[in-house]
Amino acid sequence: MPPPPEAVRGPAGAAPAALPTTERGRRMRARLLAAAREVFERDGFLAARVTDISAAAGVAHGSFYTYFGSKTAVFRALVAETMDDLYASMGTRREPGPPDGSPEEVAVHRIDRANRRFVDTYLQNTALMALFEQVTTFDPEVRALRQAARERNVGRVRHSIEQLQRDGLVAADLDAEYSAHALVAMVNGLVHYWLVLDGEFEQERLVAALTRLWAQALGLPVRG
Template identity: 45%
Template sequence: MRSGDDPGGQQAPLTERGARTRERVIAAAREVFEERGFLETRVAHITRHAKVAYGSFYTYFPSKEAVFLEVADRLFEDMTDHDLVPATGPSPAARVRRTNRAYYEAYRRNAKMMAIIEQVATFNEEFQEMRRKHRAVSWGRSAKAIARWQKAGIVPSDIDPEMAARALTAMVDHSLYLWLVQGDDDSHTERLLDTLDALSVRALGLPT
């Protein structure tokens, strides 16, 4: 369990009760950010929603930005828990399809917060860096899997594993952003997912 930060930067070990309170603050912060957006949220909104004293917030976080980074870090861990190209499964193409569906479900769970994240990504450099690191972990694992498939003769050797992983990740991620955050017609979700599957499989030259 991480220690709490006070406004002066001193580390304070958390008691069990303190850890529970910290979790309550994080959960409340996410709900308030989703309701009000990042710019309109104040620490007072978070503490009121969490039912904790205003000063208690600073036992755990030095600022609104710090708790937002914690919320976003946890969200990205949930979003990138699945590789674009996992190492095991019934067949390479089936693994891609399974992972695209898992990512869609994770994105759907987090769609409200993803909308806020896109907003903050335009002006917060610390957040941008954290986001880049999470994405690099995700496509990096996928690139390694593609390279393994090349050695096994499943994926053509002239495909750059890193660039392929980056491109496929961007395609799926941005498509789901437009679909779930910008509010495209969700009655055609299966068509979208089937198309993302087909494009991913064919881009890698995987047998179907």
């Protein structure tokens, strides 16, 4: 039961748009992309105008169309460029002090830190994430980009779970694939809902809820 396709009507003009060949061209494209991010974050997708983007980049209106065929096109480029950076930054970061306690507690601790990173990164990109949600609902291509990113993310999570299974911290007969899917859905859904509807959670409670979610899904001991 996929969401409604909803092709965006409109003039469908849209130029071809080629990749720049010169260094100057690449810089300009990058500037436009940065400006687009800025304007989108400030005004949202709908209200953002191509004029605003070129203005923010300090560039003539026409130059925009040298690099992007339309507002939608530049947004897609933005998603493609950003999504993986974002997920990557969620996964890897310098770990502080070493943990101790029972192996299970160590695992929970590990998960808790990952969730904390996740929430941190999410919060630092609130506007952008909300934008992705927004455009995902009506642009099939952006949805596809996000689906692909989710697949990679599920793969990463499944890998982590299997690692925990090899370490004997999680039951070997647990369906890692399904658990990974469920966890990614729950975590993203929860954070999204909280974000979009501006719920009553404090950040710490959110992290705690996420960690409990994980622990329960993986049959790890929950404290509190």
